[in-house]
Amino acid sequence: MPEDVFKALADPTRRHILDELADRSGQSLFEIRARLATKHGLGMSRQAISQHLAVLEAAELIRTRRQGRYKFHDLNTAPLERLVTRWLRTDAAEDNR
Amino acid sequence: MPEDVFKALADPTRRHILDELADRSGQSLFEIRARLATKHGLGMSRQAISQHLAVLEAAELIRTRRQGRYKFHDLNTAPLERLVTRWLRTDAAEDNR
DNA sequence: TTGCCAGGCAAGCCGTCACTTGCCTATTGT
DNA sequence: ACAATAGGCAAGTGACGGCTTGCCTGGCAA
Secondary structure, eight states: OTTHHHHHHTSHHHHHHHHHHHHSSSBOHHHHHHHHHHHHOOOOOHHHHHHHHHHHHHTTSEEEEEETTEEEEEEOOHHHHTTSHHHHOOSSOOOOO | OTTHHHHHHTSHHHHHHHHHHHHSSSBOHHHHHHHHHHHHOOOOOHHHHHHHHHHHHHTTSEEEEEETTEEEEEEOOHHHHTTSHHHHOOSSOOOOO
């Protein structure tokens, strides 16, 4: 299940989205779109970012909460923590995967 | 340049290769191919794995050393270390990328 | 030397992915 | 009520990625 995390992190635009959510939590789709455009020069359609957010949500890298007609996105760093340590630990070899 | 690391990690076969090299360092192409086949049930062509190794080497996740007609592969965990910490540190925000 | 073995190069196929476009639903403001 | 706003749901397109196949090169052993 957390195998999708790698796939989600593969795209640079999605990594920029994570950067934005790390900088300011609880942003809406249009906010993210605006900040990607101004700060990173990414002029993408609204739907493109919506699909990226769907991928990130499926990988559980972001959590969403609806509020009226707004949908706010929050970063969830939990899947990131034991992701790379899989190869970093050179001591006791326990196959926990 | 370490942006390719994410792309390299996106493929499950490549992650299995890293697992193998983490388990036994300095394996050759045919060794890796054999162990992927037996331990993970991956019956892939030699060339497929060669291409995967090329991607991993381009991302500097493995280092290679030629010795006669053999080419040995070693895991290099250096690019992995400050990869995920980009989103994990919630303290001082320095844009080092 | 001759043959075998480890590996590289290049083209081609096919599936997946990122992105767009068009249309539709729901909620808020006037 | 009506219009504007925030977002969702497809379907279609172009490009990239993984894998195969075929041929070629360098090193080692008999």
